[in-house]
Amino acid sequence: DQQVKQNSPSLSVQEGRISILNCDYTNSMFDYFLWYKKYPAEGPTFLISISSIKDKNEDGRFTVFLNKSAKHLSLHIVPSQPGDSAVYFCAASGSGTSGSRLTFGEGTQLTVNP
Amino acid sequence: SQTIHQWPATLVQPVGSPLSLECTVEGTSNPNLYWYRQAAGRGLQLLFYSVGIGQISSEVPQNLSASRPQDRQFILSSKKLLLSDSGFYLCAWRALGGGNYGYTFGSGTRLTVV
Numbered sequence: 001d002q003q004v005k006q007n008s009p010s011l012s013v014q015e016g017r018i019s020i021l022n023c024d025y026t027n028s029m030f031d032y033f034l035w036y037k038k039y040p041a042e043g044p045t046f047l048i049s050i051s052s053i054k055d056k057n058e059d060g061r062f063t064v065f066l067n068k069s070a071k072h073l074s075l076h077i078v079p080s081q082p083g084d085s086a087v088y089f090c091a092a093s094g095s096g097t098s099g100s101r102l103t104f105g106e107g108t109q110l111t112v113n114p
Numbered sequence: 115s116q117t118i119h120q121w122p123a124t125l126v127q128p129v130g131s132p133l134s135l136e137c138t139v140e141g142t143s144n145p146n147l148y149w150y151r152q153a154a155g156r157g158l159q160l161l162f163y164s165v166g167i168g169q170i171s172s173e174v175p176q177n178l179s180a181s182r183p184q185d186r187q188f189i190l191s192s193k194k195l196l197l198s199d200s201g202f203y204l205c206a207w208r209a210l211g212g213g214n215y216g217y218t219f220g221s222g223t224r225l226t227v228v
Contacts, residue, residue: 041202042221104150104160106157
């Protein structure tokens with residue numbers, strides 16, 4: 001049962017344009033959502049998060065939007081830079097989640113072309 | 115500051131050989147600890163998590179086991195490796211109680227079973 005899904009395995013954009021990565025979830029108990037960025041042969045690093053009481057959180061070039069009714073969140077990167085090329089994972093957790101564990105999506109490979 | 119150490123970085127093991135991957139955390143007490151695996155072309159799969167010494171929860175049946183002999187040490191083991199155990203193994207920690215701070219991941223171990 002895949003509770004967090006990233007339906008696009010890959011995305012390619014031009015430098016300077018906007019990158020939009022999408023994530024859907026099915027568990028209505030999730031109340032906190034995070035995005036991680038991962039380079040090859042490295043551990044994921046935290047990028048940005050959002051609580052379910054908000055619908056938007058912005059940090060520099062990165063903005064996460066949450067649509068609770070649609071159980072959908074998205075990460076916007078603008079302007080995109082070649083250094084943003086990486087795999088992006090969406091993750092979710094709930095206050096009642098045993099062990100405070102995160103459930104991850106499958107990841108989206110973002111390629112930003114110069 | 116908190117740091118997480120994971121080793122070795124790469125490992126090539128023959129089928130049927132044992133495995134031991136170690137993860138240690140510094141600068142925090144009572145962390146929740148996690149082992150994840152990323153198989154080739156796939157997302158992050160939670161293997162084990164621990165909320166305290168000697169407390170291990172397994173997410174999926176498999177050929178692996180985990181132990182937590184000390185508060186800040188988490189070990190992933192196998193008695194006999196299978197080809198399907200190949201992948202990128204990640205250790206992570208989270209402050210007890212979860213909070214809203216997500217995980218901090220180690221740098222990962224690339225395991226190739228031949």
